Amino acid sequence: MDNLLEVKDLEVSFYTHAGEVQAVRGVNFAIKQGEVVAIVGESGCGKSVTAKSIMKLLPSSNSSYKKGSILFKGQEIIQANEREMKKIRGNEIGMIFQDPMTSLNPTSKISDQIAEGLRKHRNMSRKEALNYGIKLLEMVGIPHAAERIHHYPHEFSGGMRQRVMIAIAIACEPELLIADEPTTALDVTIQAQILKLLKQLKDDLNTAIVLITHDLGVVAELCDKVIVMYAGKVVETGNIAEIFRNPRHPYTMGLMRSIPRLDMQRDENLYSIVGTPPDLLNPPKGCAFYSRCKYAMKICKDFSPEMESLEQSQKAACWLYHPLAKSAVKTS
Amino acid sequence: MLRFAGKRLLWALVTLWAIITITFIIMHSIPGDPFAREGKMPPAVYENLTKHYHLDEPLYVQYFLYIKSLLVFDFGPSLKSSTLTVNDYIEKGFPVSLHLGIQALLLAVVLGLIFGVIAALNRNKWPDYLSMVLAIIGISVPSFILATFLINYFAVEWGLLPAATWSSWSHTILPTISLAMLPMAYIARLMRSSMLEVLNQDFMLTAKSKGLNKGFIIMKYGVRNAILPVVSVLGILAANLVTGSFVVESIFGIPGVGELFVDGIFNRDYPVILGSTIFYSMVLIFLIFIVDIAYFWIDPRIKVAGEEQ
16 A cells, blocks of 8 residues: 655754754655554654654744655655645644643634634535534543533643644544644643543544654554654664564664663662763764764764664664674664 | 722722822922912912912812812812813813824834734844834834924925824824824834744644644734733823823924923913823723723633632
């Protein structure tokens, strides 16, 4: 089956007073219909920028696509003009943002905020949009939806607002839903509810989801495929079982070890990857993880590794897996 | 809502009382008296005059007499005119000032908002610089300079518009512009910074991600939220404009309340000074009250907070 979304060699830069920040430095991935793909990585690794660039939501004043292509259903997004993008945004691709407290317009009723997209993309009348909006709110689990739809955002709690955001994002039944850290700003019990909701929506609507997160628990809960990003590049991809059972890139190994475990001793320190990610104003010539990697070799410093196919769908960008590398270290 | 209004009304009365008392005390503590400039006057006449206006009574008696008459909205007689009362002056002058003020306010709000929004949308590009240069000129050039400048060119040099007085609509144009410039500049700057803040909010990105039209996003998500801080200063600006700028009214020879006030101070005409101060305060308090009510209407978040109290 054809890919719904294909991102190839994507490079995105921001221009600041300090110079060019190469936020995304060559990202490749593809998503099929109904698939859930997680993009994980620490803050500043370019995952959010990647997500926003799919919908062309980056500020045009100080950012630019330097290279690569984003194909959505065969259409090149990077070349698309504003008119074409308006047809895609909210209609074929929906987006959920990190902070539900600030993502809704505070001076506009929920009914309006849901109806806007429906009226624009589905040509619904005011009344149809309202009724459909109520249905959507019921679908995302908001009690007394018929009454609540007339309320303002500040009358909802954080978790409820995120449900409203989801209702808005799925209103036009998009084929792709981009969720940019949808649970980060919520407390843990609410996080679980929102994840459950996303899972259920995926099953009901067969929507493909790109989930941006740094929470590996969320990934395990929901996703089919994982893309691990580091310093603007993809360092490892694979299906969820492969990545969790057998992480191959040293960075992914570190991430996995950083998850606190229930069977840990109480007085044991939590594991963390030593060091900080490189400055993307002057990205390193070689592997970006070189300075923090305990398997670092001479070659890593000056030459950037290519993605190597490992078993099945798993790939990692690390010199350890180069065909000429004598024997790869298996585990950490 | 009613409770809120009642509470505000009570506070308004307290404020008004404080203003009356303070003005009264300050005014009477300045040396000299209303008839000092009248020239030679037989002592008997002087005595009769002071007696007639109760100026010979102790200050606290004068104060209570004044408050008593105020309770029935009587601002008292003018000490300078034998026939006209302060009420007459206000009735005559206020409609003129109101007309001029409303015109200036409309001009200031409409242009101020437009300049502010355009500047914010074109941040650090020429429309932004142009609007902000205009705004800085508007804020830093005093209205009397602007007024004389406008008169010199539009009336004297080019003969396009009348230079002064108040009769036809074309007479109102120059004073309106002179009066509107400062609040317009102020609103433009306020709207620009407010709009810039709103443009960076997450919900702007949400709006864009819904595929809505740019104009719709700017109005419903941008301006609708950015206008809130502007509305909150509107009350004071409006009161300032509606009760007349003393300077602009004097320059253009407009018979409004501003001129009345200036004359009152020159003549040490106690009831006129007090009357116009109180009247000004009343308009100010009333307009701020209106703005508060308007806030209820445009910012839904305040409604809840108010009702919960």
